Amino acid sequence: MKNPVPTWYVVDFCLQNIDGIPYKLKAPYDFSFLKRYGEVFKVYDDQDSGNICFGVRNGEERLFIKFAGAPTARYEGKSEEAIAGLKSAVKVYEDLRHSHLVKLIRAEEVGGGCAAIFEWSDGxxxxxxxxxxxxxxxxxxxxxxxxxxxxxxxxxxxxxxxxxxxxxxxxxxxxxxxxxxxxxxxxxxxxxxxxxxxxxxxxxxxxxxxxxxxxxxxxxxxxxxxxxxxxxxxxxxxxxxxxxxxxxxxxxxxxxxxxxxxxxxxxxxxxxxxxxxxxxxxxxx
Known part of the structure; x- marks a missing residue:
């Protein structure tokens, strides 16, 4: 099911909304699966990597979720390539764990793509x-x-x-x-x-x-x-x-x-x- 939030188009992009936060994509995408992590309070939609990122709050816990698989506004490749790239990146974060590196919690296949879930930082x-x-x-x-x-x-x-x-x-x-x-x-x-x-x-x-x-x-x-x-x-x-x-x-x-x-x-x-x-x-x- 497509995201039921009304969508309007600007040039080649469409604007969607999740938990009151607007973001742009090349085409609509269903992000309802994010509810399992909590309420979205921040979206980073201007990346050229094929990923879109969300700040999510669940009570006192806050997470940073990097997702590959959606038609992001600036990415020129295929969604399959973005998913493969993020899966490969997960191993890099695991191998290079360090006190000065953002902390990866886990990665999982979800919502038709891949999500890498990190601790939120106020940096x-x-x-x-x-x-x-x-x-x-x-x-x-x-x-x-x-x-x-x-x-x-x-x-x-x-x-x-x-x-x-x-x-x-x-x-x-x-x-x-x-x-x-x-x-x-x-x-x-x-x-x-x-x-x-x-x-x-x-x-x-x-x-x-x-x-x-x-x-x-x-x-x-x-x-x-x-x-x-x-x-x-x-x-x-x-x-x-x-x-x-x-x-x-x-x-x-x-x-x-x-x-x-x-x-x-x-x-x-x-x-x-x-x-x-x-x-x-x-x-x-």
Missing amino acids: ECMGKMYPRSRGKFMQLPDSTRIDVFRDILDFHIHVAEKGYVAIDFYDGSILYDFSKEKTLICDIDLYAKRPYINTMGRMWGSSRFMSPEEFREGAVIDEITNVYVMGSAAFALFGGEKDRSFSKWRLSEALYDVALKAVSDEREKRHGSLVEFKRDWDSKI
């Missing part, structure tokens, strides 16, 4: 797609942002130790819970086991964070690639992002030199590992 996102929360995040003092950056580095050192490489990490993957003063990483769906080769040319991700090899078909994507990504994160947190001039940098010249080394276009000039990068960074604080 504010650094991503440019959320200007209000980004503005709040960017007003954090430098000392707090340094702690956030250490947390990000620690998680990605854990990723490397588990034999994975980070793919599609960017500022939209960074959350900060102001009440708990805690950093969380989300959206690691595309992180992959090493060895990993770029088979597509321009890979997924934000060009503000991507290394040269992530644009070059046949290139090795490895921990040295992730050194570049972490250097890009440093410039996003403390500098001018793609403008890597010292005039945009908020911290010391010594730390600037560490970050600049990490984002060298020449791989052999970067730090040899994330541990080496972190050791160099910490020695300059």
Whole structure:
């Protein structure tokens, strides 16, 4: 049965409503199965991954549900591909469990697709797609942002130790819970086991964070690639992002030199590992 909520069309999208929250899709879809989890209080419908996400409340418990299988507004692939992608991502979250990673509770087939169910977080996102929360995040003092950056580095050192490489990490993957003063990483769906080769040319991700090899078909994507990504994160947190001039940098010249080394276009000039990068960074604080 199709969702009984009235639907109206804008261009190629249709607007639906669940528990008073509007969201857009390419075509109607029945989300009545969400009632088993509770009442929807938030919808994230503007993803290009093929997933649509819901914040759901059941009494005092709140959940974040990532669902694949619906005709989401910005996804160009088939629903079967989105479902397969989310199922594959579930293993990544299981393998990379960490205190700074959003916590996966379980995944299940439901509603004609796949749902990955996470603990809800009150984290504010650094991503440019959320200007209000980004503005709040960017007003954090430098000392707090340094702690956030250490947390990000620690998680990605854990990723490397588990034999994975980070793919599609960017500022939209960074959350900060102001009440708990805690950093969380989300959206690691595309992180992959090493060895990993770029088979597509321009890979997924934000060009503000991507290394040269992530644009070059046949290139090795490895921990040295992730050194570049972490250097890009440093410039996003403390500098001018793609403008890597010292005039945009908020911290010391010594730390600037560490970050600049990490984002060298020449791989052999970067730090040899994330541990080496972190050791160099910490020695300059």
